[in-house]
Amino acid sequence: MKKVLVIVSLLVATMVNAQSKFEGAMVKGLGQLKDAKTAADLTDVSSFFERVGDAEKTQWLPYYYAALSLYRSAWVDKSLDKDKVADKCKDYISKAQAIENNADLYCLVQQVAVLQMMVDPMSRWQTYGVQAKDALASATKADPTNPRIYYLQGMTTYNTPEAYGGGKAVAKPLFQKSVDLFKTYVPAKPFYPTWGKEEAEKMLAAYN
Amino acid sequence: MKKLYKWVFITLIICTASSLFAQTRVTGVVKDNHGRIMRGVNISIKDSYDGGVSDSAGRFSFKCYDKGAQTIIAKSIGYKTIQQPIVLAGEPVSINFSLREEINELTAVTVTAGSFEAGDKKRAATVLNSLDVVTVGGANGDITNALKTLPGAQQVGEQEGLFVRGGTGYETKQFIDGTMVANPYGASVPDIASRGRFSPFLFKGTVFSTGGYSAQYGQALSSAVILETIDLPESSQASASISSVFLGAGLQELAKNKKSSWGVNYGYVNLVLYFALVSQGPAYFHKPEVHNADANFRIKTKGGMIKYYTTFGASNIGIRRPNIDSFLMNNAFRIVNYNWYNNLSWREYLGKGWRMNLGSSVSLNTDKINLQIQNQLNQRAYTNLSYIDSTNVAITSHQNLAQLKAVFEKKLSGISAIRFGGEYWYGTVKSVVNDTNHLLTDNFASLFSEADIYLTNDLAAKIGVRSEYSSQVGQFNVAPRISLAYKTGEHSQMSAVYGQFYQKPENNYLYYGNKDLGYVKATHYLLNYMKTTTLQTFRLEAFYKKYDNLIETPPTYQFDNNGSGYAQGIELFWRDKKTIQGLDYWVSYSYLDTKRQFDKYPTQLAPTFAATHTASLVVKRFFTKLNTGINFTYSFATGRPYYYFQPAGNKYIIGDEGTTKNYNTFGCSVNYLAKIKKSFVVFVASATNIFNSNNVYGYNYNHNGSYKQEITSPAPRFFFLGAFLSWGVDRRQDAINNNL
Numbered sequence: 001m002k003k004v005l006v007i008v009s010l011l012v013a014t015m016v017n018a019q020s021k022f023e024g025a026m027v028k029g030l031g032q033l034k035d036a037k038t039a040a041d042l043t044d045v046s047s048f049f050e051r052v053g054d055a056e057k058t059q060w061l062p063y064y065y066a067a068l069s070l071y072r073s074a075w076v077d078k079s080l081d082k083d084k085v086a087d088k089c090k091d092y093i094s095k096a097q098a099i100e101n102n103a104d105l106y107c108l109v110q111q112v113a114v115l116q117m118m119v120d121p122m123s124r125w126q127t128y129g130v131q132a133k134d135a136l137a138s139a140t141k142a143d144p145t146n147p148r149i150y151y152l153q154g155m156t157t158y159n160t161p162e163a164y165g166g167g168k169a170v171a172k173p174l175f176q177k178s179v180d181l182f183k184t185y186v187p188a189k190p191f192y193p194t195w196g197k198e199e200a201e202k203m204l205a206a207y208n
Numbered sequence: 209m210k211k212l213y214k215w216v217f218i219t220l221i222i223c224t225a226s227s228l229f230a231q232t233r234v235t236g237v238v239k240d241n242h243g244r245i246m247r248g249v250n251i252s253i254k255d256s257y258d259g260g261v262s263d264s265a266g267r268f269s270f271k272c273y274d275k276g277a278q279t280i281i282a283k284s285i286g287y288k289t290i291q292q293p294i295v296l297a298g299e300p301v302s303i304n305f306s307l308r309e310e311i312n313e314l315t316a317v318t319v320t321a322g323s324f325e326a327g328d329k330k331r332a333a334t335v336l337n338s339l340d341v342v343t344v345g346g347a348n349g350d351i352t353n354a355l356k357t358l359p360g361a362q363q364v365g366e367q368e369g370l371f372v373r374g375g376t377g378y379e380t381k382q383f384i385d386g387t388m389v390a391n392p393y394g395a396s397v398p399d400i401a402s403r404g405r406f407s408p409f410l411f412k413g414t415v416f417s418t419g420g421y422s423a424q425y426g427q428a429l430s431s432a433v434i435l436e437t438i439d440l441p442e443s444s445q446a447s448a449s450i451s452s453v454f455l456g457a458g459l460q461e462l463a464k465n466k467k468s469s470w471g472v473n474y475g476y477v478n479l480v481l482y483f484a485l486v487s488q489g490p491a492y493f494h495k496p497e498v499h500n501a502d503a504n505f506r507i508k509t510k511g512g513m514i515k516y517y518t519t520f521g522a523s524n525i526g527i528r529r530p531n532i533d534s535f536l537m538n539n540a541f542r543i544v545n546y547n548w549y550n551n552l553s554w555r556e557y558l559g560k561g562w563r564m565n566l567g568s569s570v571s572l573n574t575d576k577i578n579l580q581i582q583n584q585l586n587q588r589a590y591t592n593l594s595y596i597d598s599t600n601v602a603i604t605s606h607q608n609l610a611q612l613k614a615v616f617e618k619k620l621s622g623i624s625a626i627r628f629g630g631e632y633w634y635g636t637v638k639s640v641v642n643d644t645n646h647l648l649t650d651n652f653a654s655l656f657s658e659a660d661i662y663l664t665n666d667l668a669a670k671i672g673v674r675s676e677y678s679s680q681v682g683q684f685n686v687a688p689r690i691s692l693a694y695k696t697g698e699h700s701q702m703s704a705v706y707g708q709f710y711q712k713p714e715n716n717y718l719y720y721g722n723k724d725l726g727y728v729k730a731t732h733y734l735l736n737y738m739k740t741t742t743l744q745t746f747r748l749e750a751f752y753k754k755y756d757n758l759i760e761t762p763p764t765y766q767f768d769n770n771g772s773g774y775a776q777g778i779e780l781f782w783r784d785k786k787t788i789q790g791l792d793y794w795v796s797y798s799y800l801d802t803k804r805q806f807d808k809y810p811t812q813l814a815p816t817f818a819a820t821h822t823a824s825l826v827v828k829r830f831f832t833k834l835n836t837g838i839n840f841t842y843s844f845a846t847g848r849p850y851y852y853f854q855p856a857g858n859k860y861i862i863g864d865e866g867t868t869k870n871y872n873t874f875g876c877s878v879n880y881l882a883k884i885k886k887s888f889v890v891f892v893a894s895a896t897n898i899f900n901s902n903n904v905y906g907y908n909y910n911h912n913g914s915y916k917q918e919i920t921s922p923a924p925r926f927f928f929l930g931a932f933l934s935w936g937v938d939r940r941q942d943a944i945n946n947n948l
Binding site: 021025043044047048050051052054055081082083084087088091119120122123126130161162164165 | 248250252254255256257258259260261281285286339340442742743785792830832835881883888
């Protein structure tokens with residue numbers, strides 16, 4: 001009996017250890033992401049998440065954050081080759097999507113498409129602009145209550161010239177909807193994406 | 209029970225301890241297979257979180273808590289991942305990596321010599337897309353006019369066509385979805401260039417090849433304009449246009465399942481109003497009038513697309529100019545043209561690396577031309593001077609051409625591929641010239657094969673061969689084409705091309721010439737250096753082209769294939785969207801040295817359509833806040849030679865010669881985007897030759913060369929004012945409305 005108990009407790013301990021190891025890594029990575037200041041910091045965080053993702057194999061979150069960190073690096077350091085960054089991001093996203101597909105991953109697809117469009121908006125909006133639009137449509141289909149969808153939609157609309165159906169005024173209800181949804185939004189599980197609330201509130205506040 | 213807790217506690221300690229002790233430091237350097245330092249490479253221990261990233265010196269260093277025999281991984285996107293065993297025992301380990309680049313379509317070298325490719329397949333600064341075509345100031349949305357701002361093309365304004373590197377307009381052919389277009393330009397009157405028949409918005413990709421193009425294309429000695437039509441439209445759309453010279457309306461319907469679409473367009477051009485406002489040199493007794501209708505459908509298949517496009521055009525122009533030999537007489541020239549063009553293509557992925565491209569087209573063209581010598585009362589009149597009366601001519605000509613083309617492609621290892629296929633054309637030209645019948649029939653077939661061989665990401669070769677048989681010419685030809693490309697840096701590359709090109713003689717030679725005229729031939733040698741980043745392109749190209757078997761037309765009408773010639777030169781292109789944000793400009797320069805003996809030319813002479821120096825500057829800027837785009841184009845060319853060839857027995861001699869003055873033109877256009885109610889509107893205003901330069905394209909001589917007359921545009925400037933409206937079922941709007 002004792003032996004059985006010992007074996008069971010050993011097994012439990014290993015599992016707890018494994019679980020806490022992943023959780024520990026996520027806590028560490030998200031902490032680093034929050035503190036990251038330079039593009040190099042963000043690349044390091046991204047690589048760390050990639051390693052966690054590669055080791056875990058069944059978790060989409062590390063790849064999601066690997067892509068998100070790298071995506072942000074392209075905005076911090078404008079001199080980075082956006083297409084190269086995007087290629088790498090898309091590689092992470094497709095690995096994450098192979099595990100699970102959800103609104104947050106579609107949102108990231110949209111963000112990366114917009115990044116690539118910004119390289120040469122005049123000649124690229126027809127390809128990457130459409131990709132971005134389609135990605136948000138898929139995100140809405142997957143979870144219409146995800147507030148990040150409307151924040152991103154708001155940003156694109158905000159930056160689209162009025163002649164093309166965009167503009168400040170058209171974007172406002174989208175930011176409003178995002179902020180409203182954030183009020184009741186609870187991430188589904190630990191470590192799920194939470195960003196976007198402050199950003200949406202800031203955009204909305206600028207209207208007053 | 210206490211004992212149990214103790215056990216659990218001990219177990220936990222052991223578990224944590226195992227990861228606390230025995231750290232191993234792993235360090236090293238990462239380079240690529242060329243020995244260049246690589247940063248940002250992720251180094252990790254398999255199935256663990258431990259690892260690091262290489263820094264700007266390629267160095268990495270990390271601590272590792274696992275022990276024993278493990279696997280270390282080095283990976284970076286675009287490179288082959290390396291996995292290798294490593295033993296971790298607490299002692300520091302040093303390990304270096306050399307990553308090999310994967311052969312990848314995005315980063316691999318491509319043969320760029322000779323061609324300007326648009327489209328963002330390669331993401332390189334696109335040279336010219338459909339938006340570029342419509343925003344080239346002064347090009348008036350005409351594909352050919354926009355291509356004339358690229359190096360290699362001449363500023364020829366007195367006739368349509370692209371005159372490339374010392375070649376005639378006939379030596380450039382346009383291909384839509386693989387098949388040749390028999391009549392790409394609208395009907396024209398002498399000394400005035402007509403517009404292309406196709407809207408730039410019909411195409412998603414344009415390749416302007418100024419030499420050395422693929423074995424898939426033939427019957428063009430100098431240049432190929434390879435156009436690829438768009439696939440499904442993004443959304444259903446209705447459109448309308450109104451302008452100073454035309455009216456149009458169209459509808460494009462995308463099926464709900466987004467797998468098929470159809471569309472129709474109609475346009476009507478009439479210059480009566482415009483000519484009333486802007487006076488023209490020649491008198492038009494029938495102001496240009498064109499009806500244009502087109503229709504299309506596109507169906508998405510399992511792994512490809514079926515596309516059909518048809519366009520019907522009818523035009524009517526009548527122009528009266530003073531006769532050059534008699535100031536009492538006028539030449540009244542009238543042309544009525546009907547053109548019906550059909551193109552059906554099917555591309556499909558067949559599986560196992562096989563691709564198929566089928567193309568077919570049918571083109572029916574009728575010209576009714578009448579040149580009449582008239583007196584001052586605009587009545588038919590005879591002078592009894594044979595050199596005047598003999599210029600009266602009435603021609604009815606039916607030109608029909610049907611084509612089939614099949615290309616199969618098999619991907620080999622990596623991105624290497626082989627391609628092969630064939631073409632069959634059946635063409636007839638039935639003409640009645642002053643009651644004399646002419647009939648030309650041609651059965652033309654070709655076979656071609658081509659291999660793209662990627663030795664590494666940095667070295668590629670394209671080797672092809674093409675063979676043709678034309679029943680009209682009655683000869684086979686075999687044309688080998690070889691190109692090599694080598695990547696000299698991350699963004700730069702060099703390529704070299706050799707190729708042979710054959711073309712049937714022009715129909716008017718075949719009418720009157722004896723029937724044993726053979727193919728005309730050109731051999732191209734090109735050397736190209738190109739550096740491209742996303743927003744900048746620099747291109748330098750040198751070429752040598754040798755012409756053989758050109759057609760000579762002595763006064764005896766004993767046409768022969770004994771002509772020859774050469775063209776050589778250097779061309780430069782620079783496009784920059786980076787230096788000044790929002791400003792897009794390109795500069796092109798061509799140096800051309802060419803001589804040829806053909807047509808009436810008694811010896812090798814610089815041809816009348818070739819300027820030694822040609823340069824263009826195109827500047828565009830879009831002001832987002834103002835929703836306005838402004839575009840300028842300046843083109844310059846040195847004077848071109850002109851000749852009077854005087855018959856002297858069985859050959860011609862040069863009776864008179866000279867060089868025209870330099871050519872200058874400055875065009876401008878302004879686009880303003882607006883949203884009016886539910887329609888998106890683009891207002892366009894443009895003008896060509898703003899500074900009113902009197903450009904002389906050449907001279908016409910009277911019957912004995914004693915008097916010459918300038919060839920100029922019918923009006924120095926062309927003004928355009930228009931509004932293009934569209935009502936799109938905007939998907940972004942849909943998305944917003946459904947969610948609010």
